[in-house]
Every structure is written in structure tokens, then in C-alpha cells.
Amino acid sequence: MKKRFDILIADRNPHVRRFIAREMTAEGYRVQEAESGADVLRQIYRNEAIDLLILDPDLPDVDSTVLLRRLRNRIPFLPVVIHAFSSDKEDHPDYLKSSAFVEKRGASIERLKEVVRDKLTRMKSVRTDGTLHTDLDRA
DSSP: OOOOOEEEEEOSOHHHHHHHHHHHHHTTOEEEEESSHHHHHHHHHHOTTOOEEEEOTTOTTSOHHHHHHHHHHHSTTOOEEEEEOHHHHHHOGGGGGTSEEEEOSTTHHHHHHHHHHHHHHTOOEEOTTSSEEOOOOOO
16 A cells, blocks of 8 residues: 655744645645644654655745754654755755755746656655654755
């Protein structure tokens, strides 16, 4: 039986969040949404079955570097895709050490879907309890 992946989408803009959620749902993923850093942590801490996080690093209530560090402490190999403007990438090059980066721009949704698909297919195995073993290929 094929596992459906659970994705958490965290973006400050509700229109962007809903658009990405709609697109990812159409790809067959189960989607949850978060509007703030506190919401991300609440959902991750409540439900560690999240398989991937799409993160806008400009959430209103948290420094994204601190948020990523807390997530890495909780779930060390949670795949994270940073979805941001290129200026965010330039301001925070440390994101790329542990995350993929997709620039926000006109047709970025296709690139975002491709990166999400790639990250999820790199996962090695599924634990018997139904959550993913987070052994990722880190090439």
C-alpha cells in the first residue's frame, strides 16, 4: 500500500498558503497549514508524523533560524523546503545547509512540487508505526 505523505505549509500570507495547499493536495499529499512559527511548533510537537515542511522564513512571530534549530532538535532529519524570495536566501545563507530553497516568483509552484517530490522520494523506509523513518540521502 502506498503511503500518503503529510506536508505542513507555513507561510505568513493566507492566499499563498491556500494556493500551495490546493496544489499539493492535487498532487495527492495530505496538507496542514500554519500561519506562524508558534503554529508550526505546535503542530510539529503535537504530530510528529509530518513528513515535510514548506517554510516561508518570514513568519511574523519567530526568527526563522531559531525555528529551524528547534525543529532540528525535535526531528533532526525533517525535510524542509524554504519557499522565499531570493533576498531571503541572500540574507540567510545558513538555510541551505539543511534545507532546499525554492524562490517565490511567478511559476515557482511547479519547481516547488518537483523539489517536494524529490525530497520525499529520497526517504529510505517507513517505520512500522506508520511514520517515516527520517533517514534521508543528503547529497
